Amino acid sequence: MAPLPIPPPRESGFTQSTTLPLYWCKYGPAGAPPLLVLHGGPGAHHDYLLPHFLDLADQYDLIFYDQRGGGKSKTDDAAPTGWQTHVADLEFVVRELLCTAPTIVGYSWGALLALLYAIEATCGRRAPLPAALALVDPAPASRAYRATFEAEFSARSNGPTIQAMRADLAASGLRDRDPAAYRHRAFELSVAGYFADSERAADLTPFRVTGRVQTQVWESLGDFNVEPALRDVRLPAMIVHGRQDPIPLASSEAVARALGAPLIVLEDCGHVPYVERRAELFAALRTFLGSAGLGSPPAQP
Numbered sequence: 001m002a003p004l005p006i007p008p009p010r011e012s013g014f015t016q017s018t019t020l021p022l023y024w025c026k027y028g029p030a031g032a033p034p035l036l037v038l039h040g041g042p043g044a045h046h047d048y049l050l051p052h053f054l055d056l057a058d059q060y061d062l063i064f065y066d067q068r069g070g071g072k073s074k075t076d077d078a079a080p081t082g083w084q085t086h087v088a089d090l091e092f093v094v095r096e097l098l099c100t101a102p103t104i105v106g107y108s109w110g111a112l113l114a115l116l117y118a119i120e121a122t123c124g125r126r127a128p129l130p131a132a133l134a135l136v137d138p139a140p141a142s143r144a145y146r147a148t149f150e151a152e153f154s155a156r157s158n159g160p161t162i163q164a165m166r167a168d169l170a171a172s173g174l175r176d177r178d179p180a181a182y183r184h185r186a187f188e189l190s191v192a193g194y195f196a197d198s199e200r201a202a203d204l205t206p207f208r209v210t211g212r213v214q215t216q217v218w219e220s221l222g223d224f225n226v227e228p229a230l231r232d233v234r235l236p237a238m239i240v241h242g243r244q245d246p247i248p249l250a251s252s253e254a255v256a257r258a259l260g261a262p263l264i265v266l267e268d269c270g271h272v273p274y275v276e277r278r279a280e281l282f283a284a285l286r287t288f289l290g291s292a293g294l295g296s297p298p299a300q301p
Helices: 052-058 083-097 109-122 143-157 160-171 179-194 198-203 211-221 249-259 278-291
Strands: 011-014 023-027 034-038 061-065 103-107 132-136 237-242 263-266
Touching: 034 083, 034 109, 052 061, 052 278, 061 083, 083 109, 083 211, 103 109, 109 132, 132 249, 132 278, 143 179, 143 249, 160 179, 160 198, 179 198, 237 249, 237 278, 249 263, 263 278
Parallel strands: 034 061, 034 103, 103 132, 132 237, 237 263
Antiparallel strands: 011 023, 023 061
């Protein structure tokens, strides 16, 4: 199955208040409750969340932006891009595009970015504090959990299943026969380790990560552990985590404990629940958002 087509946004542009203009776009009905959706990475872009996340566009005004260094927000600036820069950008995006306390849906690194912003806002260094956080398969909450993730992802990527797929691709002659199809399949195999079912990588919209930005952000975090600081964050939150995510479930369990938030574990699901468990994910998000006062929860049969 090939990735689904992505419709054009209702509105798009570039931020005026950030030191680098950041591309943003909106989907869904104008005037509906706004949701700020943060993509993963760092150094990636919002496109690969689409079209799946548009399941929420019937009820919410979805706001996406390409974070600094990725997608349409790339920069040639030689200055390092650290986590503090991303948090500062997020504050300006919120003030410029929402003008109110944001309800944030963060995916992967985007979930960790939302947590870092909430910590900074709780300490009074950023404002406003988010109204609510919905965190989907958050990036590792500490350096130790990240090391566990890296080892697991490497083991999967070099395991017999994905290695056999790589060998099939190399022997297929596709590189010469159809270079575009070859590149697409190579992308699928590069991300297959994130999935419970590696073949579902074919359903993910392809994306690119700016390696320099990704490296700089993780280096800027040092020997990090956000769990202690999260104990002081007080806001409605929920976490969703795929049972087969290479990011350890223990990381999301630690975040849930610190926030006093519910954790929903999706079975037969890796790091990309919006592909592998689409209906369950968005049902959980709608229920949480309704309970947080943003839209209505689904009617009970």
